[in-house]
Amino acid sequence: MRTLPDRLHRTFFRTMSLLPARGQGRFLQRYFDWFHRNPDPWRHAVDPYEAAKYDATLRHVGAGEFRRILDVGCSEGTFTLRAAAAYPGADVVGVDVSDRAVERATARAEGRAAFVALDFLNQDPGGRFDLVFCAETLYYVGREERLRLACGRLRSFLAPRGTLVVTHPWPEARRLHGFLDRDPALSKVGERVESGNGRPFAVSSYRLGEAAG
Ligand SMILES: C[S@@+](CC[C@H](N)C(=O)[O-])C[C@H]1O[C@@H](n2cnc3c(N)ncnc32)[C@H](O)[C@@H]1O
DSSP: OOOOHHHHHHHHHHHTTTTHHHHHHHHHHHHHHHHHTSTTTTTTTTTTTHHHHHHHHHHHHOOOOOSEEEESSSSTSSHHHHHHHSTTTSSEEEEEEHHHHHHHHHHHHHSSSSEEHHHHHHHOOSSSSEEEEESOOOGGOHHHHHHHHHHHHHHTTEEEEEEEEEEEETTTHHTTTTTHHHHTEEEEEEEEEEEEEGSSEEEEEEEEEOOOO
């Protein structure tokens, strides 16, 4: 069940999504740069709940040969660097709307992954990816029309037969992942709901068809 702060948070971002997409992108850039005024604002690097979520996400994907991996909404790259370690043969790119987050991620990475500051609603990361992750980011997108756009953008980053993996709180994930569930170009490969010690989350994965993309 969502708490009152969660509801206020969602209402705030839904209201900002009434702006045109580019205006929303500029707002998100300012907001998340402010949010990253201190390092690791969500404690991704130290919170055992986050570590368990990252492990569950990588377990869900399992072994595979991936040439290019993208992490959308990567913050300071904690998960991105785990993905780089899990798939050492891949070129790994993390993107985030906050310049500050990307600067810190780049400094930490020491070349293990590349990081680019961009707003994924309006800007492309360059090329197509065999594996795309997006976690704890879609609830900032706001109203349904924008969510449809965001899901279409995530799909557009996939190479043919590429895999998209999205991780969000459960049961809200049902709504957040819904446009992906209904996208005829994507096949749902799996979904796992983990208890998360009282903060359940879902990891859902999708594959792009050969002809699409
Ligand atoms: C809660 S953090 C999740 C970080 C990471 N995915 C994880 O699970 O550890 C959400 C991140 O999404 C980024 N973000 C939000 N909207 C974005 C957008 N339109 N384009 C790129 N990044 C965005 C924020 O700056 C923030 O760093």
